Amino acid sequence: TLVNAETSEDAPKETFKVGFAENTYTGDWRACEVADIEEKAKEYGYELVMTNADLDIEKQIGDVEDLIAQDCDLIVIVPVDAEAIAPAFEACKEAGIPVIDMDTEYTSGVFGEDFITTIRSDQYEQGKAAGKWVVDTYGTEDSVTVLEITGTMGQSDAQNRHNGFADYVADYDNVEVITQSGDWSATTAQNVVQNVAQTSEFDVVYSHGGDMIPGIILGLKQAGLKPTEDVGVITVDSPFQVLDSIKDGETTAAITCTPRGGDTLFSCIDSYRTGEELEETYLVPMNTITSDNVDEVYDSEGY
Amino acid sequence: MGKINVKTTAKLGHKLAKNSTLIGVLVVVLIGCLINGRVFLSIDNIANVGRQATIRGLLACGISLTIICGTIDLSISTLFPLCGLVCLYFSNYSVVLAFAMPLLVAGTIGTLNGLLITKGKLHPWIVTIAVQLGLNGVNLMLTQGNTYKPSNMSSALKSFGNFSVLKTIDIELICFVVLYVIMSRLVKSKPAFRSMYAVGASEESAVMMGVNVNKTKMLAHILCSLFAGITGILQVSSSGAGKVTSGSGYEMYAIAACVLGGIHLAGGRGKIIGAFWGAWILAFLNNIFNMQQYVNPIWYQVVVGLLVIIVVFAQALSNKMHAGFKKETTRI
Amino acid sequence: MHADGYLLEMDHIKKSFPGVKALDDVQLKVKPGEIHALMGENGAGKSTLIKILTGVYKASAGVIKIEGKEVNINNVQQAQQAGISAVFQELNMIPYLSVAENIFLGTYPINSGKNIMWKKMEKEAQALLDDIGLDIEAGAQLGTLGTATQQMVSIARAVSRNCKILVLDEPTSSLDSNEVQQLFKIMRRLKNKNIGIIFISHRLNEVYEICENVTVLRDGKYIGSWRISEIGNEELVTSMVGRKVENEKTVRGKTTFDEDYLLEVKDLACFPKVKKVTFGVHKGEILGLTGLLGSGRSETAQLIFGCNLLQNGKIVYKGKEIQKQTPRKAISMGMAFCTENRREEGIIPDMSIRDNIVLSSLKRLSKKGVVRNKERDEVVKRYIDRLKIKTPSEEKRIRLLSGGNQQKVILARWLATEPDLIILDEPTRGIDVGAKQEIEKLVREFVKQGISIIYISSEISELVRNCDRVVVLSDGCATGELVGDEISEDNILAMIAAGSASKGGENVAEKN
Amino acid sequence: MWQKKIDIVKIARKYGAVIFFFLLFLFNCVTTTNFIRINTIQNLFIQSFPILLISFGMTLVIATANIDISVGSGMALAAMIFALTISAGLHPVLAFLITLIVGGFFGWICGVLVAKYDIQSMIVTMAMMYILRGIAKGMYGGSTVMFKNDFLSTLSYYRIGDVIPVHVVIMLIIFAILWFVVEKTRYGTYVEAVGNNPKAAGISGVSVSGILISVYVISALLAVIAGVEQGIMVMQADSSNIGLTKEFDAIAATVVGGTPMSGGKANLTGALFAALLLQLINMMVNMNNIYYALAYIIKAILIIAAVLINTYIGQK
């Protein structure tokens, strides 16, 4: 059963106000998502109020409260954290405002009670896909050393991408992982690659984010290693810079998912308003891009 | 006639300037009303803002003690998530442990900070920056970076976290207000607390006046950490989940709350309750930003930064005016 | 009562700091109901001895006995418990707290619930203040009061304790004669209660007036103890300085001057302290500026030097009117200003003596911003020698010097700028007899070289000895002027009294 | 004899960070494989470049008994402006000058607010930290700016005589200038005097507000250079991550380097080695593949050890 929305009782308002509690505005992926949501809201004719939590869970809970205070008819939450966001969802439930959970899964929520649907790309699955790519490419026999360069550990994105990868390769004894933090920063990633290359040999670098790729590639080159040729490079996330670098043959593969969820989101809201049943989850498709298929992706949507 | 007029204005100016915090609150409320008065002044909204002020406000209460005492504690931003984790972990076993263990951990860290600063004679900034780093490491190690959710969370803790009066004033807000009232009273009436002002103003003088400087500083540090402990407990008891990175940057917020509340970073000046209002000012600034629709949220930080500058600038001007008025009044 | 009847015995006290032996086998013995003077040159170790007694420092060797029993004093609290109470040389109070709180800090009156009793505290403090004749409110913030008043408050604090031994380390240095008398009255009263008092002062007349016995230190060594009635002025000075010092005599310079003023101030005003000050300084004269405490002398000097903004009036220097005076401008035009508040406005505590001396003259001692070290070191050496600043090395931080030596360093700083006009605000405060004479001699030497001096002092005898002219201020207005042979203690006192009386009358009129 | 002993103490106090740096360096020579290589040394200097520069600025600011926590954000803004101006086709030198001017302007604002309006530096620079980071993020919609410039990419990897990275040269030049200014000119004395007793300094003819403003401008300019270097190294500017929390590293380096937080002393040599020390710790972590969580703890312990040694050698 769906949450009983106020709109169905009252006379329909002229505009339907959608609150969007974004977790951060920065990073290519998010910037693309924000732009897409804004554009699509106009297209579908919704009034949109967005807030920016800057990756601060406490602030996000406050943001949602502020959205409730502004009488939003529906609130979309992109949780900074899958668990700690609970008070925000509860506040919405209490205020009788329907919620759509986006991107990060609200793990303790119940479909139909706490949220009307989930639209997300699965970070954990992305990590797994990266692990799978490593195993598929390097086999299960010869030993493989992976240098995993993480985002800022403790943040959901980094954590999920790490866990997915680790869980997948755990079954393969030939894969050894060196994990060091790149803090999402290209220069830190570059430093890490240089320093590790001084002491250890590795066959593939696994990066948690596209933003770190330029640093990683420069770091490899400086250490006298040719990216892709000597050392494979795989990353989650595929902004244009990564696609370019795949074209140049420097990044070997990228696990992607599109940040353009606006269409799905607003058509869901349309359906919700007309009273159609929504599914529990709408997964945004995930893709592995290599030099073979890079051109298609590049031309079609870029992400 | 004219004289009376001057006197009353002077008096008003004096009042305002003496409470530069008040100026801050006034400025913020004014901006809020201009942006969206109807929603801004509603009870619900004010209660929300109060709740949002809680976490930082409680941290600010602790840190204000250290600042008044002439030291500082920057480690709270990783200590309070740690205390949250500890609380959740022990809530699997018993609610008493869930409250006691985080406070124990906090007290230990506070003692460690205090000892390094008083006996080790190290500068508080460097000690607590290092402890902050170290505790971040501990947090990551304990959770492997993941969000921690207890499998068998004590229901007593849960209901504590979800307690509220009239569905608007919840437990965090209550603790926020009550703890500030208690602390203000203690600082006003207990010699050991009151001595913090002397120590913060001049350690050398305090020594010569027979104040036990080390003891006073230890007290400030332990209390500050305990506040971080309480904050951690409050945070996790409502959300039921502990997160390692949940405190990053909070020490700066807490310090900002203190400064906005008229507590001087050089020590020895300002009132604890100032930090309370400072936290409200910061929460209001965030609220105001979310209420407006003119500026794209990506500019959030810029606007908040500018607002902070406007507030402190207004305070600085009022202080200057205060100095001016003082001359006027004594002349009459 | 025990055998010798001594209340306090300090014996074989030793203390050294890196590079200095501050105390070497010193003794001090005080009987109950006795006021005991502790004397010696700047840096002789008086304050150090006091700090050992009060638990601020720990002696490297020696014994302290109180009422015949050996006591261990490791910190200030223990000293307080042993019945020792002190006023330290440098003001050690908390400016942001109220007067009452400053008085009771460390021993707040508490009720059964261990809470501070604010009302009681304020009432007691007020009673105490009234008792010693201080006309301030106990609730006032200490920092807003003048130095002298703060000094009196710290005395009130020390007196408020039920102590056996009261230590006063140069309490009179920032007090005027009325307040000194006030203090003496309190001291006599305590003496009658059988309290032993240790009194440090560089003013011989005070010592002769109030003390019974005197102990002299020199270079950290014990020289001797005498009954004050048995030792003459000259002998005492000789024992302190270690050589014969000529008698002070009045050396009056000229009595006639050119018409032109080097500096002329007209109707200076900066409320509330300065209301209408007009006077002029000729080239090569010493102009004394005096008045009651708080009459606005220091504020006038601050205005001339640009520390405060002028609200009315004008300053003409070398024939040009100065607009928007700042210290930087003043220095570049050849003015110098030695402030009265050494610790807050004088020393840069953690910098070396060398840097403190050259701070104001660095511009002259550097070329395109680069400091010429050789020249600088020469200047530093010259002034250390000239003012006989006592220090193991010029690298020593000024904070670690004795009070008097700090004052000399500040003087050196201003002399090093080679000024045409020096404003000296209480330059001999806390300076020993020998050094005082040297400074006075120096001042006269400078005048001979054509430098003009504005000499502010509360010690009228000092003005009488040195000044060519004296201007009297009262309540922010210049009310009188004495020239040449008119300058005598009686005349000055009479003029001050007249000024304050008339002003007092005006105030009454204003109020009505 | 006595005199000589004091000198040793003084040297130890002044160069405690240097001693600790070499201790840790030696430790690594023994324990870390492949540590003793020219590559390692080069990497150490290149990687510590940004921290080094902002630590110099921080040292000056802290010497005046103030603080500047806006430097990290200043780096991000500088990198963004530089990247955008380069992308717009401007000559690198011109782009760099523009960046310097903008960065210096914000430093000037901080200085004015602190000096003329007597607002506590902590709150001013904290507000500035938000503002600068916010502008950096907002000016390009939160996305990363990529840019290309052959001259810059060759420059950033250029090794003089195939050995010495340009970073080292730039850093040494800046260090030499600042060291000279602080130790040899009257400016250094003024900075310390202002940090120690601003009131007395003002009466003694030091332009207190001038000095305060100047240290903030210097700090901001150094942050600009650091930020631009970060951008050039990877040919992209990422507004949300460049310089993030670097102000804390700079504060740590300054204090470990022997400049007291209470001001009144500026120890640039100490800051230099302390910054190298901090980066050395990072390298040690990477090269020995120390678990990232443990790395934080090790770093914390080493920082405290460094200041403890510093304090105790100093007191002996």
Ligand SMILES: Nc1ncnc2c1ncn2[C@@H]1O[C@H](COP(=O)(O)OP(=O)(O)OP(=O)(O)O)[C@@H](O)[C@H]1O
């Ligand atoms: N903390 C310290 N560290 C190093 N040297 C010190 C310290 N305190 C005092 N001294 C030195 O000890 C000597 C004695 O100083 P003290 O202050 O006792 O002199 P004093 O007799 O009180 O002089 P004054 O009359 O000027 O106040 C001086 O040479 C001084 O420089």
Ligand SMILES: Nc1ncnc2c1ncn2[C@@H]1O[C@H](COP(=O)(O)OP(=O)(O)OP(=O)(O)O)[C@@H](O)[C@H]1O
């Ligand atoms: N009410 C006050 N508020 C702030 N500062 C004060 C106040 N009264 C005095 N002061 C400062 O304290 C210092 C010493 O003041 P004090 O009471 O000794 O009188 P004074 O002005 O120095 O006396 P005189 O002018 O006669 O020398 C002065 O520099 C003055 O600026």
Ligand SMILES: [Mg+2]
């Ligand atoms: Mg003394």
Ligand SMILES: [Mg+2]
């Ligand atoms: Mg005076």
